[in-house]
Amino acid sequence: MMSVPLYEAKAELFRLLGHPVRIRVLELLQDGPLPVRDLLSAIDVEPTGLSQHLAVLRRSGMVTAHRDGSTVVYALAGGDVADLLRAARKLLTQKLSGQSQLLSELLDTETSVR
């Protein structure tokens, strides 16, 4: 049954999330399912590139796809991807505000530095 250590799976998950187009897709799908066409017009990417990124997300079970007429509609597979994105946003905004704070301290001539 050759099981994979949990930290390998976690790394894999993060690696799969580590592309701007895939992040964009997941963010857009947070507000509900969308056809490929709409994703395509919202994201700056070629159709073929989008398909490939969607395939990655599908294979890893983060999104589901179904045909509706001649279009294909994608949706988030589980509710918890959103948690992950939220945690990432939180960390980033905190980090960025920390940086700008540091920056303004560095630029602030009033700040006494010994």
Added chain:
Amino acid sequence: MMSVPLYEAKAELFRLLGHPVRIRVLELLQDGPLPVRDLLSAIDVEPTGLSQHLAVLRRSGMVTAHRDGSTVVYALAGGDVADLLRAARKLLTQKLSGQSQLLSELLDTETSVR
């Protein structure tokens, strides 16, 4: 001031987390600061490899390092990395339990399939 879109930053963050050794390091540091030596004995990696991964985490501001005598001690930089790891664990355990459920359904000869 050439700012980076937030989704780029997010993708970058996930990409940086997408390596088993780096995940392992962050998990170990959740219980408090550790010297490189201890990380080295806990993780299956060469010293030089560990250094490189630590450098990645340092550059991206996820951990901090300081010398204490002849050893270097690493610590988590902000409390929110833990949130991210927790969200990942949650998603994975859910996903895995879903898989094993599906698997047993597939293997279960009693299950009627039309």
Added chain:
DNA sequence: CCGCCAATTGCGAAAGTTCGCAATTCGTGA
């Protein structure tokens, strides 16, 4: 049935990542 549009897949070139070896830095004790 045919042509068209939406989406996907196969494939090869380019770009990026990881790994270990050799060399370097830094601090400590002889």
Added chain:
DNA sequence: TCACGAATTGCGAACTTTCGCAATTGGCGG
């Protein structure tokens, strides 16, 4: 000062990922 151990850095080879082009699939209207 010298040798040593801890940790890091530079560098090149092996591997993985990404990208766009060309070809393919599947559904729909004429």
